[in-house]
Amino acid sequence: MIKISSIFAGHVTLKSLPAYIPGKPIEELEREFGMTGVVKLASNENPLGPSLLAMAALTTASRGIARYPDSNAFLLKEALARKWNVKSNRVIIGNGSDEIIALLARALLAPGDEAMMADPSFSIYRLTTLAGNATPIVIPLKDGRHDLSRMAAAVTQRTKIIFICNPNNPTGTIVRRRKVEEFLSRLPKNILVVFDEAYAEYVTDPEFPRSDLFLKKGACVIFLRTFSKIYGLAGVRVGYGIGPEELIDLLNRVRQPFNVNSLAQQAATAALSDDAHVKKSLALNEKGKRYLYRQFDAMRISYLPTEANFVYFEMPKKNVYDSLLRKGVIIRRLEGASLRVSIGKTSEMWRFIHALRETIKL
Ligand SMILES: Cc1ncc(COP(=O)(O)O)c(C=O)c1O
Structure with a gap:
């Protein structure tokens, strides 16, 4: 018998590594509870789905899937380079922005190195x-926001x-331009700041920083965006990063x-053209x-105002998540009494609030 554990003996942390917990899939809940019409508000997807232009591009692209894709993603990079007014050698495309986070770690982190992030x-x-x-x-948030001075x-x-998640998942809060500028000016030049801006397209605060x-x-920064959120393309997996040429070159190598x-x-290229x-x-x-704000206020539920497409709220009653599941509504359970709900279609919001009201009455 092959003993995988002996091969991995040198990798001390891998065995204790917690697995990423994704939002529960609709089909799984439908199977478990024998129900239909489940509403999923757990993974911050776009309830409208993708642009019709993107759908048409998918149909066209499907005719060419016998061939390998363009390894250099030329057309998408060109489109992004135009959008951001940068050269295309400053753009990296990933299988979701998740992949770019993994590539950054692979390219830059060695055992003994540190990477900093907020919690949650x-x-x-x-x-x-x-x-x-x-x-x-790990540096705890302060008043729901990244504590940049402590970082x-x-x-x-x-x-x-x-890593600066801006807006932050799961709190939906942002760090504003002035604070970020001050933070960058305090850092040594040999540290890479990764602005993960997966939800930036939802931000309405005019003081949101321009990475x-x-x-x-x-500045030694890279910012990450995704097509999984406002562009409604989570299932096809595509995200991008824009950063210094030398870093992009390294990421392309790994x-x-x-x-x-x-x-x-x-x-993704088509989606970009549909403002x-x-x-x-x-x-x-x-x-x-x-x-949601009106309903939460009426129910005296404490929540954080959001700059993203989800709302972070707290309900000390322990069984809220499970009770909602039984009513066919999937949200995200976080640490302690915290929960996160994605903003869906109007009818989905009604379902959620109705289920929540019933849960509170229990
Ligand atoms: C803050 C943040 N960054 C990155 C991602 C990953 O997105 P992608 O689908 O592009 O991998 C997510 C997905 O939920 C996210 O919330």
């Missing part, structure tokens, strides 16, 4: 750091990467040659947000 924040930063045998340095103060000679301008001024499939490349769909998605999100 997107769990993949910590998991990826641990998987690379490096050390995560800057916690930098050591081993710090290689600092592309930090980059243009020569990625798989065909990391982004041809359907994803063409759908109307983005606007419509944003408007629906704003409407859902206001509705």
Whole structure:
């Protein structure tokens, strides 16, 4: 019998690595409880789905799937380079922005190195750091936001990467431009700051920082965006990063040659050209947000105002998540009494609030 554990003996952290917990799939709940019509508000997807242009591009692209995709994702990179007014050698495309986080860890972290992140924040930063045998340095949020002064103060000679999730998942909060500028000015130049902006297209606060301008001024930063959220393409897996040329070159060396499939490349390129769909998605999100705030206020539920497409709230009653599941509504359970609900279509929001009201009465 092969003993995998003996091969892995040197990798100390892997066995204790917690697995990423994704939102429960609709089909799984339907199977478990023998129900239909389940509403999923757990993974912050776009309830409207993708743009019709992206759907048409998927159909066209499907005719060419006997061939390998363009390893260089030329057309998508060109489109992104135009959008951000950068050269295309500053753009990396990933199989979701998740992949770019993994590539950053692979390219930059060695055992003994440190990567810093907030808590609670997107769990993949910590998991990826641990998987690379490096050390995560976790700094608690302060008043629901990244505590940038504490993060800057916690930098050591081993710090290689600092992840700033902006807006932060799961709290939906942002760090504003002034604070970020001050933070960047305090850091040594040999640390990479990763701005994970998966939800940036939903932000309405005018003080949201422009990472592309930090980059243009020569800061050691990369910012990550995704097609999984407002562009409604989570299933095809495509995200991107824009950063310094030298870093992008390194990331290209550690990625798989065909990391982004041809359907994803063409759908994403088409999605970028449909501003109307983005606007419509944003408007629906704003409407859902206001509705949730009103309902939470009425039920005296404490929540954090959001700049994203989900709301973080707290309910000390322990069984809220399970009770909602039994009523066919999947949200996200977090640490302690915290929960996160994605902003869905109006009818989905009604279902959620109705189920929540019934749960409170129990
Ligand atoms: C903050 C954050 N970053 C990155 C991702 C990953 O997105 P992708 O689907 O592009 O891998 C997510 C997904 O939920 C996220 O919440």
